[in-house]
Amino acid sequence: MKVLFVCLGNICRSPTAEAVFRDRVEKAGLDKLFELDSAGTIAVHAGEAADARMRQHASKRGYQLDSISRGVVAEDFRNFDHIFAMDQQNLRDLQSMAPADATASLSLFLEHDPSTDTLEVPDPYYGGGAGFERVLDLVEEASEALLTKLRSER
């Protein structure tokens, strides 16, 4: 199963979702079943490592963010089975970028977490440390819920 996590810049939220979900997949011994990646709806940070603040907060919880930022491309909509957006604007942007022959399912990442009414992972880029911790809290919960859901659908 091919899964792509998408936010705006692909330096804070979606690299975190990719790393945390990969951690849960590996702990479940399912790494051979999944191909994971992340991308941004804008490519202004393409080629850059994840945001240093995000990496620091993530590493305190044991996650290494080693993805390099890239923009979403048309091929992503044919290549991936699922594309998970971090917020509503990301989802709208994805919907407007999708080519006519897109096969990927598009949805909000947090839609798959029944334990929260929150639908968006808030953009932490212009805020302080609490925003990065909030990203990690939401992403950890949602990764566990999503993995449970995808396993039950197989």
Ligand code: 4NP
């Ligand atoms: P992300 O955060 O979408 O979670 O990677 C942001 C990264 C960069 C910018 C905004 C949000 N930016 O405006 O450059």
